[in-house]
Amino acid sequence: MSAHLALDTAETSTDMSKAPEIINPPRLGRWIGVILVGTVMAWIVYQALTNPGFQWDVVGRYLLDVGVLKGVAMTLQLTAIVMIVGLLIGIVVAVMRMSGDPLLIFCAHAFVWFFRGTPVLVQLVFWYNLAALFPAIEIGIPFGGPKFFEIPATVAISSFTAALLGLGLNEGAYMAEIIRAGLMSVDNGQSEASKALGHKPWHTFWVVVLPQAMKAIVPPTGNQVIGMLKYTSIASVVALYELMHSVELIYSRNFEIVPLLIVAALWYLFLVSILSVIQYFIEKHYSKGWQGQDDRGA
Amino acid sequence: MRHEQHPLNEYRASTMTAAKTDEPLVRCENIWKTRGRNLVLKGVNLQARKGEVVCLLGPSGAGKSTLLRCINAIELADRGLVHVDGVPIGCALRNGSHVRLTESQLSRQRADIGMVFQNFNLFPHMSVLSNIIDAPMRIRRETRAAATHRAHELLRKVGLLDKAGAYPRHLSGGQQQRIAIARALAMQPKLMLFDEPTSALDPHLTDEVLDVIKGLAATGMTMIIVTHEIQFARDVADTAAVMSDGAIIEMGPARDVLSRPTDPRTKTFLARSLPDPQRQAV
Incomplete structure (x- = not known):
C-alpha cells in the first residue's frame, strides 16, 4: 500500500504533462464588456478632441494663470490647516468620549451631535455673519463680569477664519468618530500591558495605543483629506479666494465657464492624485509589524 | 492551612x-x-x-x-x-x-511589579528588542546601550537571542510569551x-x-x-x-x-x- 503510494508521487513529480490540465471556461461576458467600455471611452476621447465647447486653448492659457495658482495655494493651505485643526479636535473629543468621566462624555457627545448635525454650508455662513449676533468678541467673565480682551467681530471674522471655523469644527466632529473607532480597534490588553510596565497614561496613549489605532485611522482620514480638499470649494460662498472662487472670478469676467471649470477640475484631480500617493506611504508606515510572510515557529 | x-x-x-x-x-x-x-x-x-x-x-x-x-x-x-x-x-x-x-x-x-498576561500583549508595532527596552529607557532612564545589553542577556536566558529584530506577529505563542517574560524582567521587578x-x-x-x-x-x-x-x-x-x-x-x-x-x-x-x-x- 505504502509502496504503491510512493510510486505514484514519484511519477507525478517527474512528469508534469501526465497530470490532467485544468483550463478556464471561455469568458464571453468579458469580451462584451471590453467592447462596451471601449466604445464609451472612444466617444469620450472623440468628444474631448472635436467638441469646440471644451476650448482646450483657453484651458491651456488659464491652467498656470497667476490667479488660479493663488487659488490653488489657498486651497492647499486651507485644507492643511482645517485637517490639522480637525485632527486635534478629533483626538481630544475621542479621548473625552472614551474617558469614562460622565461630564466629559456628555460634552463630547454634545459636540459631535451639534457639528455633525448641521450642514457645513450653514455653519460657514453663520460664522461669517457672527457680527450680527455678537458685535464684539470679548474674553472675560460672563454675566456682567470684567472683560480682559475685546475685538470687533467684523475684524476677527475674515473669510478665512469663517472657513476655518466652519470646516474645522465640522471636520473635528467627523474625525472624533474616526479616531474613536481606531482606538476601540486596539485590544484592551495593550494598554493594560503598558500600564503594568509602569508607563504613564500619556505614554500609553501616544506610544502604545495611538500608533496601533493609526492602522484603522489612516485610511478613512485619507478619505477625509481628499474630501476636504474639494470641500474647501464651498468657502467660495464667503468669498474666500480659493481655487473654485479664483476660476469663478475669471469666468464672471470672460464668460468662458466650461474651460475654466475644466481648469479647476484638472487641478483638483492632480492634487487628489498626489494625496493618494502620500496616503499609500503613510499606510505602509503604520502597518509595520503586520506585513511580511508569517514564519511562525521558525 | x-x-x-x-x-x-x-x-x-x-x-x-x-x-x-x-x-x-x-x-x-x-x-x-x-x-x-x-x-x-x-x-x-x-x-x-x-x-x-x-x-x-x-x-x-x-x-x-x-x-x-x-x-x-x-x-x-x-x-x-x-x-x-x-x-x-x-x-x-x-x-x-x-x-x-x-x-x-x-x-x-x-x-x-512585573506582569505576564494570558494573551502575551506584546506591542505588535514594535520589534522584540523595542518591546523590551522601551520601558527601561523611558521609566528607568537607562541609556539605549545599557538597556539593549540587558535585553540581549534576557533574550539569551529565554533562548530567543536570534529574535531581537523580529516582530511579535512572526513568532509562535510560546516564543511571544517568553519575550513577554523578558520584557517584564527588563524592569528588574521585585x-x-x-x-x-x-x-x-x-x-x-x-x-x-x-x-x-x-x-x-x-x-x-x-x-x-x-x-x-x-x-x-x-x-x-x-x-x-x-x-x-x-x-x-x-x-x-x-x-x-x-x-x-x-x-x-x-x-x-x-x-x-x-x-x-x-x-x-x-
Whole structure:
C-alpha cells in the first residue's frame, strides 16, 4: 500500500504533462464588456478632441494663470490647516468620549451631535455673519463680569477664519468618530500591558495605543483629506479666494465657464492624485509589524 | 492551612501569622471587589514572602485573575489593602483615611511589579528588542546601550537571542510569551505576577514557557502565578492557594494542598483538573 503510494508521487513529480490540465471556461461576458467600455471611452476621447465647447486653448492659457495658482495655494493651505485643526479636535473629543468621566462624555457627545448635525454650508455662513449676533468678541467673565480682551467681530471674522471655523469644527466632529473607532480597534490588553510596565497614561496613549489605532485611522482620514480638499470649494460662498472662487472670478469676467471649470477640475484631480500617493506611504508606515510572510515557529 | 470560611476569621488568622514571621513582600488584607452587581472578591487575604512562589488555583470565575490584578493596581479593590514591600498599593494614607492615587502615581508603583498576561500583549508595532527596552529607557532612564545589553542577556536566558529584530506577529505563542517574560524582567521587578501564562498555548508550547518560569523560580524571584497546570504548580510552588467563588478556600504548602486537599471543593477541582495521564507523566 505504502509502496504503491510512493510510486505514484514519484511519477507525478517527474512528469508534469501526465497530470490532467485544468483550463478556464471561455469568458464571453468579458469580451462584451471590453467592447462596451471601449466604445464609451472612444466617444469620450472623440468628444474631448472635436467638441469646440471644451476650448482646450483657453484651458491651456488659464491652467498656470497667476490667479488660479493663488487659488490653488489657498486651497492647499486651507485644507492643511482645517485637517490639522480637525485632527486635534478629533483626538481630544475621542479621548473625552472614551474617558469614562460622565461630564466629559456628555460634552463630547454634545459636540459631535451639534457639528455633525448641521450642514457645513450653514455653519460657514453663520460664522461669517457672527457680527450680527455678537458685535464684539470679548474674553472675560460672563454675566456682567470684567472683560480682559475685546475685538470687533467684523475684524476677527475674515473669510478665512469663517472657513476655518466652519470646516474645522465640522471636520473635528467627523474625525472624533474616526479616531474613536481606531482606538476601540486596539485590544484592551495593550494598554493594560503598558500600564503594568509602569508607563504613564500619556505614554500609553501616544506610544502604545495611538500608533496601533493609526492602522484603522489612516485610511478613512485619507478619505477625509481628499474630501476636504474639494470641500474647501464651498468657502467660495464667503468669498474666500480659493481655487473654485479664483476660476469663478475669471469666468464672471470672460464668460468662458466650461474651460475654466475644466481648469479647476484638472487641478483638483492632480492634487487628489498626489494625496493618494502620500496616503499609500503613510499606510505602509503604520502597518509595520503586520506585513511580511508569517514564519511562525521558525 | 486554614479552613475558616468567614472572611473576618481569615483576616484575624492572617494578622496573627504575620506577627510571627518577618514582613512578607506581598500582603493582601481583606480585599473586597465588586464588578457590577457581582461580588468577585470577598475579603481575600494572601501573603508572599520574599523568594516565595505562590500558585493561585481554582475554577474559572473564582476571582484568581482579579486578585492578581489588584496586586499591581491594574484593577483597584473596593475595600482592603495590598502592600508590596511595605508600601500600600493604589492608595496613600492621608489624615487617617486611604485615598486613591492618581493614574500617574499608580504607574510609578507598577514599574516595580512585573506582569505576564494570558494573551502575551506584546506591542505588535514594535520589534522584540523595542518591546523590551522601551520601558527601561523611558521609566528607568537607562541609556539605549545599557538597556539593549540587558535585553540581549534576557533574550539569551529565554533562548530567543536570534529574535531581537523580529516582530511579535512572526513568532509562535510560546516564543511571544517568553519575550513577554523578558520584557517584564527588563524592569528588574521585585515581584512577578503571571496571569494564566500558558492558557493560550497548546501543550507542546506550554512546556517551553513553564521551563522559563521554573528557571526564574530557581533564581529566587518572588512570584504569584495564576495557573491551571496542577503538575507545574506542584513542581514550582512553595505555597498553593485554592480559590472558589471569590474567596481562598484552602492555602498551604503546595505539596500538602495538591496531594491531600481537605476542602471538598478543592478535592472536586483537583479531580477534574488532574486525570490527564500525559500531563502527569511530564
